[in-house]
Amino acid sequence: MSEHQYTILLVYSSSYAVRAEKILRKEGIDTKMIPIPRHISSNCGVCVRIHTDDVNDALEVLDNSNLPLDGVYNLD
Template sequence: MVEKCIITFFSMHDVFKTEKILKERNIDIKTIPVPRTISADCGICIEFDIKNRDRVHDILVSNKIEFERLCPYEK
């Protein structure tokens, strides 16, 4: 069962901005390396509980944060 989602970004600036905003809204997140099953590129993504998916998406959109993907992720 998929319990986590990840967000991938085009820039580290957006990772840090998103991390700050989500923590301010008390959403439990973790920054992790982008899984190789998602992208071969090096980089950092944000992992969070799938139950917060819609809320996180709305926060990204309302704050005009550019992201590459927001998708379920199974470890």
Template sequence: MKIIITFYTTYDNLKAEELLSNEQIPIRVKPVPRHISSDCGLAIEGNIEDKTKIEEVLQRNEIEYENVHIIK
């Protein structure tokens, strides 16, 4: 399973991408899927196994995110 993390702003999305890449957490930036609504058109996709680690990195660096969606 995967997770999709949505953000309020493109800046937060891009900053999150940089921070998570620096932590060597495998992620991918992609458009927000149609069935998910978001203020920002971009999202980060990651592995469900990395969910806690991703949230810790974002919180530690004060990156605001809208929601974490679990995708099958």
């Protein structure tokens, strides 16, 4: 099992977050849109939370969908 339970994917806008969530769910990857944690960014906005075990698959799916990411962070 992974050291971290969840990983968040930062995107450039809320519309990208909605799109990422839709793409990942279609591929069977469990997602949840959440507010960006303040310790990661002081910007208001949302990010996509996934299980850490799904990170590699999620990154591949989003890359193949040409959806750019602003960052990938593990949550403790």
